[in-house]
Amino acid sequence: MAKDITGDFFSKNVYDFKNVDESGELKFLGKHPVVVDFHAPWCGPCRVLGPIVDELDKEYDNVDFYKVDTEKEMELAAAFGVMSLPTLLFIPTEGKPSMSPGAPSKDQLKQIVDEKLLGKKNPLQDEVSKFNTIMDKIKDALKW
Numbered sequence: 001m002a003k004d005i006t007g008d009f010f011s012k013n014v015y016d017f018k019n020v021d022e023s024g025e026l027k028f029l030g031k032h033p034v035v036v037d038f039h040a041p042w043c044g045p046c047r048v049l050g051p052i053v054d055e056l057d058k059e060y061d062n063v064d065f066y067k068v069d070t071e072k073e074m075e076l077a078a079a080f081g082v083m084s085l086p087t088l089l090f091i092p093t094e095g096k097p098s099m100s101p102g103a104p105s106k107d108q109l110k111q112i113v114d115e116k117l118l119g120k121k122n123p124l125q126d127e128v129s130k131f132n133t134i135m136d137k138i139k140d141a142l143k144w
Helices: 007-013 044-059 074-079 106-117 123-143
Strands: 034-039 064-069 087-091 098-101
Touching (some): 007 074, 034 106, 044 064, 087 106
Parallel strands (some): 034 064
16 A cells, blocks of 8 residues: 655655755655655545555555645645646656656556656557568668
8 A cells, every 4th residue: 555655754765855955956765766646635536546556556566656645745745846636756766757647547557657667668669669660661662
């Protein structure tokens, strides 16, 4: 089950968002990539997404899943510019974080985690790329 966290926990274990260095960069403090679900109790799509985030937390040992109640943690939500709910924050161990508003399906969320946080390629994309390469060769051969 994804852990409900506070701004203090986030500052100590993910990013110290209250103390940004002169370059404006945040230093990642975690051991694993992170998915943060910004939600509110009254939000219908948040109630749909919550159990999906909990399921994925059980499926991924190498990704940390957290939940932030935006009504209790307004400062943290504001620090990341959360404007709509739910909003997901994806934080890789290296590189820049990205945000996605809305409630993706479980399969969509798994694909995002696999590609953005774990660097796994989508096997279907590889097959499409191979097909396109073959088609380009056939087109070139037919042009002579």
